[in-house]
Amino acid sequence: MTIDRTKALELNNISVSLGGTAIVHDISLQLETGDIGCLLGPSGCGKTTLLRAIAGFESVTQGQIQIVGNAVSEPGKLLPVEKRQVGMVFQDYALFPHLSIKDNISFGLQGWTRSAKRKRVNELAAMLHIDDLLDAYPHRLSGGQQQRVAIARAMAPRPRILLLDEPFASLDVELREQIAAEIRQILKADGITTILVSHNQLEAFAMADVIGVMRSGKLMQWGDAFALYHEPVSAYVANFIGEGVFLPGTVLDNGDISTELGILSGTSDTVTSAKIPEAGQRKSVLVRPDDVLHDDDSEFTAKVVSKAFRGAAYLYTLALPSGVQILSLVPSHHNHDVDSHIGIKLDMDHLVTFPQA
Numbered sequence: 001m002t003i004d005r006t007k008a009l010e011l012n013n014i015s016v017s018l019g020g021t022a023i024v025h026d027i028s029l030q031l032e033t034g035d036i037g038c039l040l041g042p043s044g045c046g047k048t049t050l051l052r053a054i055a056g057f058e059s060v061t062q063g064q065i066q067i068v069g070n071a072v073s074e075p076g077k078l079l080p081v082e083k084r085q086v087g088m089v090f091q092d093y094a095l096f097p098h099l100s101i102k103d104n105i106s107f108g109l110q111g112w113t114r115s116a117k118r119k120r121v122n123e124l125a126a127m128l129h130i131d132d133l134l135d136a137y138p139h140r141l142s143g144g145q146q147q148r149v150a151i152a153r154a155m156a157p158r159p160r161i162l163l164l165d166e167p168f169a170s171l172d173v174e175l176r177e178q179i180a181a182e183i184r185q186i187l188k189a190d191g192i193t194t195i196l197v198s199h200n201q202l203e204a205f206a207m208a209d210v211i212g213v214m215r216s217g218k219l220m221q222w223g224d225a226f227a228l229y230h231e232p233v234s235a236y237v238a239n240f241i242g243e244g245v246f247l248p249g250t251v252l253d254n255g256d257i258s259t260e261l262g263i264l265s266g267t268s269d270t271v272t273s274a275k276i277p278e279a280g281q282r283k284s285v286l287v288r289p290d291d292v293l294h295d296d297d298s299e300f301t302a303k304v305v306s307k308a309f310r311g312a313a314y315l316y317t318l319a320l321p322s323g324v325q326i327l328s329l330v331p332s333h334h335n336h337d338v339d340s341h342i343g344i345k346l347d348m349d350h351l352v353t354f355p356q357a
């Protein structure tokens with residue numbers, strides 16, 4: 001049986017200006033029904049503006065936004081927010097202080113019968129573990145509890161799309177990843193298509209099926225966490241997602257790349273360019289910390305510059321003889337002193353290279 005994976009959200013080449021300044025440039029993306037997408041990027045890159053355009057608070061100067069196949073925004077057309085069937089959770093949660101939690105959650109359920117309302121409120125309260133708070137008022141709740149209520153309120157009318165703007169921003173940093181994973185399960189159980197804004201990649205990884213990395217109003221890459229980490233399309237995305245360094249290298253006649261840590265072969269440049277690189281070209285090879293293995297028998301050595309304890313592993317910063325520094329993630333029972341020399345080798349199953357800057 002094929003599952004109907006209708007496009008819940010489609011952005012086709014949209015641009016958005018604020019006060020006459022172009023903020024979002026020519027962005028296209030799609031989200032399937034029930035999927036969770038995350039817009040990730042540094043402060044000021046236009047994530048919130050894009051979310052607001054999807055919600056209907058901002059109009060587009062170019063392109064089209066479709067929600068479940070209906071054009072809701074295009075130049076000259078802006079379907080009002082209340083007609084888009086979107087649910088929203090803002091950073092500050094914006095609960096109604098004079099309403100009980102129960103009434104906050106059922107606020108958007110006008111027109112529902114009393115029993116249908118009660119059923120939906122109880123169902124969401126159970127999912128979000130706020131059942132015992134239904135008669136309380138917002139001021140009595142912790143930040144985490146208020147956030148759950150805000151999410152329940154936005155989910156209640158079964159919106160076509162749920163929009164979350166930095167939903168974990170006011171929670172403790174240690175809690176964020178865990179709560180993101182928990183909220184993901186709840187959204188998935190309810191089948192709600194969601195798009196959230198974040199500048200924290202761990203949050204994005206824990207929560208989203210698809211992640212869009214933004215920079216200066218542009219969408220640099222739209223893909224799952226694996227693709228962003230292992231197949232970044234640009235040096236910017238490679239730098240932004242995960243840790244890693246660029247190891248200088250030179251293309252050999254057979255397409256392999258000669259580097260300070262040996263000759264590297266494997267698919268390279270498949271992502272950045274269809275052309276086979278020419279011999280002699282200088283390249284930057286993306287080396288992730290998990291690509292660098294400790295091996296006492298290796299012909300290559302590096303000096304330990306610093307190390308950071310990460311629980312199960314140490315993240316070592318190592319200096320190669322040329323001075324180039326690389327990172328290596330090593331199980332923490334291998335404890336090497338700073339300034340000592342260790343043998344290392346690369347273990348990479350595919351190469352990601354970029355033209356050398």
Ligand SMILES: Nc1ncnc2c1ncn2[C@@H]1O[C@H](COP(=O)(O)OP(=O)(O)OP(=O)(O)O)[C@@H](O)[C@H]1O
Binds near residue numbers: 043048
């Ligand atoms: N009304 C406005 N008029 C002109 N420029 C604006 C307006 N509102 C926001 N901007 C600018 O638009 C850019 C994008 O802002 P936006 O809030 O979308 O970014 P963001 O990626 O969500 O950032 P953050 O993570 O800090 O919230 C910023 O440079 C901001 O200064």
